[in-house]
């Protein structure tokens with residue numbers, strides 16, 4: 001069907017989201033998430049000013065050709081802004097195809113390969129005691145997998161912890177300037193095993209235990225961490241060391257059997273290729289909204305399957321319900337599914353995004369609604385105007401910039 005319009009909706013129901021809405025001549029609409037946390041307007045402009053004019057008049061059903069047209073036609077390839085833009089177009093076109101055919105996207109992808117999508121929740125605490133209480137809540141709610149993050153004694157701000165009184169938000173986004181956090185790796189390396197020991201001692205080994213290191217260690221420090229966590233049978237340690245230095249992951253493999261998950265900041269199959277083909281990771285974390293959409297993420301997941309790497313799609317709250325739903329449709333269908341992050345979206349996101357996915361007994365399901373199963377209420381979206389926000393930055397005690 002011919003595309004008649006493509007519009008970008010920027011809204012901030014609890015946090016900033018950028019959503020692409022494509023409409024066809026028959027009035028069928030499709031949605032794609034184009035949110036790049038902390039740099040949202042760059043993608044909104046890339047779409048509005050450069051991509052949307054190219055979409056009008058194109059056949060909405062030619063998803064593959066549109067992907068190649070936008071990727072090759074840009075000349076300047078890859079990168080978070082370009083690939084988030086292409087991702088939004090791709091997901092919106094899959095959404096339209098589902099609505100036109102009356103099929104949920106997971107059926108268009110060949111149908112379910114499992115009954116449900118294993119989810120992991122985010123437990124956190126300003127202390128180990130507080131963390132344990134939070135873990136108990138997730139286990140009582142039926143979660144079979146829990147990520148744990150706790151405040152590191154001596155460090156004011158640690159990744160993954162809501163600031164008191166801000167609800168589940170832990171990626172504090174300050175309109176003026178990025179919050180400056182302090183980091184000290186030795187304190188963290190001492191604390192992490194203590195945290196995991198406390199969790200296992202209290203709750204045992206009957207659930208999956210995950211942890212996000214969030215890019216902060218050197219390769220050798222990451223190897224030390226992995227070794228120290230082996231007694232606690234981690235499902236994974238995530239982003240143990242910055243993934244630009246991909247050969248460095250071989251050092252981790254030489255020293256520890258703790259599984260490694262990487263990839264939420266990857267935006268193309270070429271970012272993932274070496275770590276996957278060298279079997280240097282166990283889970284690939286790429287997401288539909290950052291890595292070129294359903295079409296491209298499907299290729300990444302298929303490449304991973306060749307090398308025994310399983311999926312672990314990123315699902316933080318700054319990926320909108322549209323991206324989250326797209327991930328669930330892929331999760332349901334790929335042979336090498338691993339786990340799905342489920343941070344949830346803080347209110348009033350549900351005023352703007354009406355979703356069809358469900359969570360029950362530790363498993364998610366995208367539902368049977370045609371397309372992705374998410375609709376946007378543009379009147380509600382207009383009630384939450386964009387506010388410039390930044391992710392925090394990290395500095396060491398001497399003031400050197402570090403990785404947040």
Ligand code: CS2
Pocket residue numbers: 037171212214238264315316317318341343391
């Ligand atoms: C984190 C993210 O959920 C995760 O694994 O790494 O919350 C990340 O901090 C945000 O997506 C950054 O915008």
Ligand code: MG
Pocket residue numbers: 212214238239264
């Ligand atoms: Mg992460």
